[in-house]
Amino acid sequence: MRGIDPSVSRCAAFELEDVVCAVEGADLLAPRTLPGKGQPSRALDIIDRRTPWTVTAKPKLDPIRVEREYDLALVVVQTLDDLEHLRLFEGWREKSRTAICYVEEEYRAWIGRYTGRNSPLRRLKDFDYVFMNCIGSVDAVHAAVGLPVHYVAPGIDALRFRPRFERRSTDVYYMGRRSQVTHDALVRSLEAGEISYAFDSASLGRVQDVRQHRLLLAGSIQNTRYFIVQKAKAGQLDHTFGQEELGLRYFEGAAGGAVMLGSWPSVETFDAHFDWPDAVIPMDYDCPEIVALIADLDRQPERMERIRRQNVMQSLSRHDWSHRWSTILQTVGLPNGKGTARRAAQLEAAMEQVSRLYGAHGNV
Numbered sequence: 148m149r150g151i152d153p154s155v156s157r158c159a160a161f162e163l164e165d166v167v168c169a170v171e172g173a174d175l176l177a178p179r180t181l182p183g184k185g186q187p188s189r190a191l192d193i194i195d196r197r198t199p200w201t202v203t204a205k206p207k208l209d210p211i212r213v214e215r216e217y218d219l220a221l222v223v224v225q226t227l228d229d230l231e232h233l234r235l236f237e238g239w240r241e242k243s244r245t246a247i248c249y250v251e252e253e254y255r256a257w258i259g260r261y262t263g264r265n266s267p268l269r270r271l272k273d274f275d276y277v278f279m280n281c282i283g284s285v286d287a288v289h290a291a292v293g294l295p296v297h298y299v300a301p302g303i304d305a306l307r308f309r310p311r312f313e314r315r316s317t318d319v320y321y322m323g324r325r326s327q328v329t330h331d332a333l334v335r336s337l338e339a340g341e342i343s344y345a346f347d348s349a350s351l352g353r354v355q356d357v358r359q360h361r362l363l364l365a366g367s368i369q370n371t372r373y374f375i376v377q378k379a380k381a382g383q384l385d386h387t388f389g390q391e392e393l394g395l396r397y398f399e400g401a402a403g404g405a406v407m408l409g410s411w412p413s414v415e416t417f418d419a420h421f422d423w424p425d426a427v428i429p430m431d432y433d434c435p436e437i438v439a440l441i442a443d444l445d446r447q448p449e450r451m452e453r454i455r456r457q458n459v460m461q462s463l464s465r466h467d468w469s470h471r472w473s474t475i476l477q478t479v480g481l482p483n484g485k486g487t488a489r490r491a492a493q494l495e496a497a498m499e500q501v502s503r504l505y506g507a508h509g510n511v
Contacts, residue, residue: 161357166468171484173280178235210235213242220246222435248274254389255284283390301395301433305467308365308402320371328433336438368403376409402462404455424453
């Protein structure tokens with residue numbers, strides 16, 4: 148999807164693809180929009196997928212003819228709607244011995260909307276295995292298609308996000324959707340010259356360069372002392388209908404060595420993946436006293452140092468995208484790729500560098 152819709156929300160999945168390609172020496176096949184043709188009509192796509200009618204439009208995307216034979220095809224999508232674009236890969240299934248679909252975001256309540264003749268659930272049956280980041284949707288998708296469907300947690304390029312320097316000049320970073328109450332309290336403190344505060348001031352769509360966008364985000368978190376986190380799609384009950392999931396923000400904040408403030412989902416996946424002390428310091432979604440909370444935490448420098456160090460070390464040891472890829476391969480009964488040992492050595496070396504950083508400066 149990086150050549151079709153390089154939006155901000157998709158960049159973590161593109162990062163997964165990049166790490167898998169590095170570990171496996173894999174080919175990355177990504178169709179692109181034809182010059183001058185613009186983007187495909189979303190309205191026509193929705194009609195085609197969710198109604199009995201078939202709607203055709205002039206081709207606007209450059210198809211790819213799959214010529215090589217592959218032992219494994221990994222198709223990464225944000226939602227099942229993205230499976231519409233499989234039509235651009237001519238011969239992909241015939242050339243792939245095993246096919247895996249990795250789905251970032253598909254809430255249980257969304258499954259019932261796929262009723263059209265060209266429903267993506269039909270296309271999902273072309274795969275041998277499905278892996279999902281939403282644990283609450285696994286059973287629903289399995290019931291709909293009858294395939295093996297497994298949960299796999301989000302991950303992070305822990306090598307990219309690890310801190311490399313001592314300084315952290317941003318006091319608070321509140322990324323993405325946010326509580327207006329908490330944000331307003333931070334803005335007042337910013338205007339009074341009491342703190343430095345980073346936040347999104349515009350609604351961004353497409354990125355110019357996927358890798359540079361993730362590099363910029365990593366640098367911003369590395370430079371941040373306190374990083375606000377919350378449940379995936381917090382405040383969007385019309386999307387989730389109460390289904391709580393473990394989102395990417397926790398992995399990004401931890402890997403960058405920030406102290407995370409906020410709430411967490413009441414799901415076993417959070418408990419399993421963030422099981423160390425103070426992984427997230429509790430804070431209400433609406434927290435008008437956030438500045439006072441930060442002042443109190445600043446009076447506990449040794450605890451904050453321990454949190455930052457533990458967050459980074461845990462990320463390097465268990466939350467890199469290569470760890471997720473190894474889990475997927477193990478589940479489907481395939482060996483690790485030829486670059487797995489090299490990636491593991493790089494992660495180990497990074498942990499040693501982080502330990503030296505703490506030893507040299509006593510802080511990250």
